[in-house]
Amino acid sequence: MKSETKFKETEIGKVPEEWNVKEIGDVCHLVRNSFSPSKEDSRAYIGLEHIEQDTLRLISIGSSKNINSNKLVFRKGQILFGKLRPYFRKVYRPNFEGVCSTDIFVIDANKKFDNCFLFYFFADRRMIEEATLSSEGTRMPRASWKYLEKLQRGFPDLSEQKAIAKILSDLDSKIELNNEINKTLEAIGQALFKRWFVDFDFPDEKGKPYKSSGGEMVDSELGEMPKVWRTGVLSDIAVVVDCLHSKKPNRQDSGQYLLQVYNIGVDGRLDLSKLYFVANDDYKKWTKRISVKNGDLVISKTGRVAAVAQMLEGFEAGMGRNLVCIRHMKSKSLPAFLKEYLLCPSMKREIGIKTHLGTVLKSLHVKEIEKLRTILPPYEIIKKFEELARPFQKLVNMNIKGNLNLIQIRDSLLPRLMSGRIRVSIG
16 A cells, blocks of 8 residues: 555545546446345345444345345345435445345446445445435435435546455455354354253263263252252352443543443454443543453343343443443352353343333343342362363454454545545556
């Protein structure tokens, strides 16, 4: 990359000398191929709910068998741009074909323009702002393509488009690779936990699997378990700390970080794609007794009830509203065990029993979290599990922090590359 270039004055301001000013409608077009649902024709389906807000990632895929109205057809490599509430920045470029919601623009490049480049062009926050400004409707604001296609922007030639797209897509490929590695590591940890604490085949005194080798089992209120184990409640092995219930401090552009419910990702992961900063003074007041640190688990108590995430090593934050901290006791360090236990099916069933249905949202009270019924294996067994599982956990956390850095680099480079403030060497 090179950081210096010559600019020329145009009707839209300064653009690189070699770039051409064009209307967006001259470089790409909407694809409006309709799809009628049929039980005999099963295709991958993407709705707005399947595209993660702000991250340019897909979080799940639906099926056309479960839709009832006409949708739009998309091809591999085309751009999907969420037009309903476009400020959510739900933009995705699939590597497969399928159908999508009519609340998504399907965009395809014209000749001499590259879809991968245009994907990042539309993901640029300046385009998100333009789409938001163009929105029509009060309750359900939708971006206007008639407005967007008339916007003029500077565009490089095809070779530079591809070079820009490669830089940004290489970063996204590394992010996706880290995510895939984490899925594998997490699956190993879950399988190990299941073998030891669900199937009860932890190593016995002779190193043999306990239950499979004839270890004595007894009945309990939580089902069958090894004879030497007992049952209790979560507060027997962890400290449960509620959040403050006072008014949340105002959001700042920088400062100290305050954890929000939307930062609780899936499968125990912390989602740091959206950061809520507060002023240092507000942070000190808010976190006087409830800052969360390495190894702490955070669970949501309303909305997405019982969503769980674990704090990263070296990361500290204030705990926002509707969150509860679950911290291992100082005398017994068991962060890997607690995480897997809170995510396992038996604990999810227990949480379901304790969950209250309010007038609007489900909720889980702090006292009920403390009273969640829990199996209590001997600490020596948990300690051995920690020794095996914690290295996997550390690698997962390292990849999460690495992805955060990669996302920040990508989103920092993106507007500079799209405006020509940073140029790419070609050749």
